[in-house]
Amino acid sequence: MSRIGVFICHCGENISRTVDVERVAREVGLLPGVSFSTDYKYMCSDPGQNLLKNAIQEQKLTHIVVAACSPRMHEKTFRKAVEAAGLNPFLCEMANIREHCSWVHENKEEATVKAVEIVGMMVERIKKNRILPGITVPVTKRSLVIGGGIAGIQAALDIADCGHEVILVEREPSIGGHMAQLSETFPTLDCSQCIMTPKMVDVANHPKITLHTFSEVELVEGYIGNFQVTIKKKARSVDEDKCTGCGVCMTKCPQKKIPNKFDQNIGLRTAIYVPFPQAVPNTPVIDRANCTWFKTGKCGVCQKVCGPGAVDFEQEDRLIVEAVGAIVVATGFDLYTIDEKPKGSAIKGYGEFGHGKIPDVIDGMTFERLASASGPTGGKILRPSDGKEPKQIVFIQCIGSRAREKGISYCSKVCCMYTAKHTMLYHHKVHDGQAYVFFMDARTPGKSYDEFWRRSIEEEEAVYIRGMVSRLYQKGDKIVVMGSDIAVGVQVEIEADMVVLATAIQPQKGADTLAQKLGISYDKYHFYSEAHAKLRPVECATAGIYLAGACQGPKDIPETVSQASAAAAKVMTLFSKDQLEREPIVARVREAGCVGCFACKKVCAYGAIEEKEIRDRQGNLIKTVAYVNPGVCAGCGTCQATCPSKCVELDGYTDEQIVAMIEAL
Amino acid sequence: MHPEKTSHTFEPKVIAFVCTWCTYAGADLAGTSRMQYPSNVRVLKFPCTGRIDPVFILKAFQQGADGVLVSGCHPGDCHYIAGNFHARRRFAVFRKLLEFVGVDLNRLQFSWVSAAEGGKWVEVVTDLTERVRAMGPMTEFKELALEEQWSGVIDTPELKEAFSQI
Numbered sequence: 001m002s003r004i005g006v007f008i009c010h011c012g013e014n015i016s017r018t019v020d021v022e023r024v025a026r027e028v029g030l031l032p033g034v035s036f037s038t039d040y041k042y043m044c045s046d047p048g049q050n051l052l053k054n055a056i057q058e059q060k061l062t063h064i065v066v067a068a069c070s071p072r073m074h075e076k077t078f079r080k081a082v083e084a085a086g087l088n089p090f091l092c093e094m095a096n097i098r099e100h101c102s103w104v105h106e107n108k109e110e111a112t113v114k115a116v117e118i119v120g121m122m123v124e125r126i127k128k129n130r131i132l133p134g135i136t137v138p139v140t141k142r143s144l145v146i147g148g149g150i151a152g153i154q155a156a157l158d159i160a161d162c163g164h165e166v167i168l169v170e171r172e173p174s175i176g177g178h179m180a181q182l183s184e185t186f187p188t189l190d191c192s193q194c195i196m197t198p199k200m201v202d203v204a205n206h207p208k209i210t211l212h213t214f215s216e217v218e219l220v221e222g223y224i225g226n227f228q229v230t231i232k233k234k235a236r237s238v239d240e241d242k243c244t245g246c247g248v249c250m251t252k253c254p255q256k257k258i259p260n261k262f263d264q265n266i267g268l269r270t271a272i273y274v275p276f277p278q279a280v281p282n283t284p285v286i287d288r289a290n291c292t293w294f295k296t297g298k299c300g301v302c303q304k305v306c307g308p309g310a311v312d313f314e315q316e317d318r319l320i321v322e323a324v325g326a327i328v329v330a331t332g333f334d335l336y337t338i339d340e341k342p343k344g345s346a347i348k349g350y351g352e353f354g355h356g357k358i359p360d361v362i363d364g365m366t367f368e369r370l371a372s373a374s375g376p377t378g379g380k381i382l383r384p385s386d387g388k389e390p391k392q393i394v395f396i397q398c399i400g401s402r403a404r405e406k407g408i409s410y411c412s413k414v415c416c417m418y419t420a421k422h423t424m425l426y427h428h429k430v431h432d433g434q435a436y437v438f439f440m441d442a443r444t445p446g447k448s449y450d451e452f453w454r455r456s457i458e459e460e461e462a463v464y465i466r467g468m469v470s471r472l473y474q475k476g477d478k479i480v481v482m483g484s485d486i487a488v489g490v491q492v493e494i495e496a497d498m499v500v501l502a503t504a505i506q507p508q509k510g511a512d513t514l515a516q517k518l519g520i521s522y523d524k525y526h527f528y529s530e531a532h533a534k535l536r537p538v539e540c541a542t543a544g545i546y547l548a549g550a551c552q553g554p555k556d557i558p559e560t561v562s563q564a565s566a567a568a569a570k571v572m573t574l575f576s577k578d579q580l581e582r583e584p585i586v587a588r589v590r591e592a593g594c595v596g597c598f599a600c601k602k603v604c605a606y607g608a609i610e611e612k613e614i615r616d617r618q619g620n621l622i623k624t625v626a627y628v629n630p631g632v633c634a635g636c637g638t639c640q641a642t643c644p645s646k647c648v649e650l651d652g653y654t655d656e657q658i659v660a661m662i663e664a665l
Numbered sequence: 666m667h668p669e670k671t672s673h674t675f676e677p678k679v680i681a682f683v684c685t686w687c688t689y690a691g692a693d694l695a696g697t698s699r700m701q702y703p704s705n706v707r708v709l710k711f712p713c714t715g716r717i718d719p720v721f722i723l724k725a726f727q728q729g730a731d732g733v734l735v736s737g738c739h740p741g742d743c744h745y746i747a748g749n750f751h752a753r754r755r756f757a758v759f760r761k762l763l764e765f766v767g768v769d770l771n772r773l774q775f776s777w778v779s780a781a782e783g784g785k786w787v788e789v790v791t792d793l794t795e796r797v798r799a800m801g802p803m804t805e806f807k808e809l810a811l812e813e814q815w816s817g818v819i820d821t822p823e824l825k826e827a828f829s830q831i
Contacts (some may be wrong), residue, residue, distance in 0.1 A: 099692065099697060100696060103699055104702055118707065121709075224712070605745060637716030659709075665730065
């Protein structure tokens with residue numbers, strides 16, 4: 001038999017002004033099951049809590065109802081107090097007679113009647129409350145970081161510096177990502193390689209970081225604290241342990257004219273290659289599609305010249321399984337495809353700007369490679385078509401971005417700044433050249449950003465034209481750019497030597513496939529969705545998975561680094577305890593009644609419901625039932641309302657409890 | 666702000682099933698903002714509208730509620746990603762059942778009230794209370810409850826016809 005204690009709070013005068021608290025205590029005291037009821041001026045104060053604790057012990061109370069403010073305010077306070085007095089905290093409930101009663105009604109009689117009913121409902125409810133033991137989930141203190149760009153590198157270093165093991169997976173042969181491709185970075189114009197490569201080396205040398213380059217995540221199973229990740233290590237054809245990175249193979253490889261993706265295909269590389277000289281790891285990879293050995297079975301020069309005998313044509317893809325407790329997704333971005341419309345995509349492409357057709361119409365990343373000291377031109381701005389220095393250069397912003405009719409309505413955020421940077425780099429390298437920029441708006445929020453943009457106009461003499469380009473075409477060796485200057489209201493025509501398009505930032509190709517493997521949600525552009533846009537910006541709704549960098553939305557480097565460190569901090573918070581404790585408001589399946597229809601599995605947004613086989617002693621399958629993983633369940637209860645046989649129950653919100661409340665009316 | 670108090674002969678019972686993250690918080694906000702609304706409403710808190718079984722609505726009517734309000738986060742704002750969408754679908758179908766059972770759908774109100782919409786909460790609750798007050802007490806279930814428990818045999822012409830249409 002339950003011995004319920006009811007405590008009515010005056011909240012100073014906040015409640016007692018409109019609710020006759022003594023009468024509530026008196027009337028509630030008559031309800032069956034209630035063995036003690038009283039009122040007090042401030043229940044949440046120290047004396048109030050002591051009153052509660054003493055009453056539990058003296059009156060041997062088993063269930064507690066505190067009628068006071070909103071449970072959103074003080075539920076934790078009272079549950080703690082109840083726990084301190086030796087009761088399970090979930091045997092304490094709050095009846096909200098302040099926000100939902102005394103503050104919203106003026107008539108004392110009505111408010112008092114309502115308060116009695118509210119408390120009565122909670123009294124009926126608490127009779128059905130069960131002891132809920134806290135749920136603990138073991139935590140594997142290793143983490144997986146997917147993506148080896150600046151976001152992944154930063155997150156990996158932060159976590160590893162804290163003493164936890166990190167497995168860093170990168171799809172390309174080297175880490176570094178897009179930041180390694182950049183020439184200089186805004187707003188300070190420091191060389192990207194100079195700030196990036198030391199971090200890459202740190203990753204390679206860090207005793208706590210295991211680096212898997214040229215690898216992809218195949219499969220993710222498990223839940224927060226306990227993920228099993230299968231990583232596919234693609235065949236590199238070079239033994240990473242034996243290779244010393246001397247580079248002789250690359251100098252001897254006869255296939256020398258393969259466009260290098262790292263240089264946006266304007267530079268060339270060999271069939272056995274590292275993407276760029278500072279690559280980490282400095283181990284070459286054989287591009288099997290272009291290698292003579294793999295095409296014809298002849299050649300094998302690299303194998304012959306390799307001193308340590310590291311070249312291995314027989315190498316195959318390998319699968320590695322790693323157990324991790326947390327996952328940081330930092331897959332970054334890709335640039336908007338402007339010359340070809342991706343299959344099945346709603347995004348339309350910008351064929352009208354001649355990208356792909358006119359060789360001297362390039363995108364921003366190609367300009368970065370031209371301007372980079374380690375790029376294919378050694379840092380000289382030269383036209384891809386004839387290698388001449390362009391004297392008139394036109395930059396066009398918002399290619400793809402902010403164009404709903406083209407399929408992307410968001411702003412790519414970094415283009416205004418990098419175009420301003422491009423005009424500066426251009427002016428530094430081509431002193432007698434003139435840069436023009438067609439722009440819609442200059443969006444430069446950020447520390448020292450607007451000053452930087454102003455500098456590109458005032459000191460570096462870039463001409464900004466507000467308006468868009470209607471068309472451009474090749475005329476001799478010039479490109480005629482026709483546009484409008486809406487500030488002046490005239491048509492503009494510029495004969496340019498080169499055109500640079502500031503193309504939109506998009507998520508990596510295959511971002512959706514990876515999201516499905518991870519069980520995280522993404523938006524219509526395939527950017528990953530954070531749990532809350534403002535208050536949980538680095539966490540996924542799926543527990544134990546965190547986001548860093550441009551995979552979540554367009555970001556510049558400082559923001560990416562901040563978010564990566566934030567994600568690392570979240571991982572470290574998770575790793576700070578051996579056991580993850582969580583509120584036991586989770587769903588449970590009554591296996592005896594479950595028919596295995598898995599309607600619950602379909603509605604669960606968290607993937608918390610698994611299929612569990614029940615076997616007899618001989619091992620024969622009796623039936624397959626649903627099983628709720630308490631580590632993953634978020635406690636929304638959608639499964640319970642969906643279950644046709646009523647065999648899922650959300651602890652703390654069982655049908656019994658709800659019906660008891662309704663019946664109390 | 667404070668409407669003139671008038672005495673009514675009939676005080677309806679209104680039950681509100683709300684989610685804890687949006688509407689319950691919205692109702693709290695109405696409280697902290699000291700807005701006033703009829704005292705007829707009793708609030709039941711759920712983690713999510715997705716948890717609300719339509720049976721609860723039937724149960725509420727059966728227990729003598731004259732009006733039922735279901736309210737949660739705005740579509741797209743669900744704390745649990747998509748619980749409110751499941752609820753919306755469920756109740757779209759449930760309305761049909763309720764109509765079939767013979768409950769006037771004006772007694773049932775679905776709404777989205779966010780944690781910032783204290784004013785909207787007041788509006789929704791006041792509207793529903795006044796509407797139900799004008800409709801008078803809900804008697805259908807009470808009459809049924811007075812009758813003997815139904816045997817489950819389809820023996821009336823109306824039920825037979827309805828059954829043949831399913």
